[in-house]
Amino acid sequence: METIGIRQKLHQFIDTIEDKKAEAIYTLFEDEIEQDEWEYSDDFKAELDKRYEYYQNGGKMVTAEEVDEQINVLFHPDKNK
Template sequence: MRTTQIRQQLHDYIDSAEDKKLKAIYTLLEDDISEGYQFSEDQKKELDRRYDDYMNGIGKTHTWEETVAMARQALADRKIHK
């Protein structure tokens, strides 16, 4: 089963589950839910470096249209090399 299917089934189940079952699911996942995602120190340093580069006019940025065009080109290149 694909992740998207699992996610949809879980959403559907949670939307209609009894309170007792919801509390049990939450208890199982409580630590993961409350912690959320945390960046590592290396990731934070890299984000800070990129932000500083951007603020100093060094970092390269792209418009949404440029980003979409680059993604489409990367997909096209990938299909060619298969």
């Protein structure tokens, strides 16, 4: 499974678990979560640089409203038929 799929499954899991389970997970990773500084990977930084360059060179961007529409289609496919 790709990392993006894993992240999506974790988000879904965390969004629906009982409070005690959420607290237990938080306890396991508290030190990492509470770090004052986040260190981004070189790959992530390179991707951000690539996207910024694309934007600076007139690349197509989407508005917040367009993003909301896309998200609604993904999360509520029955409503959009």
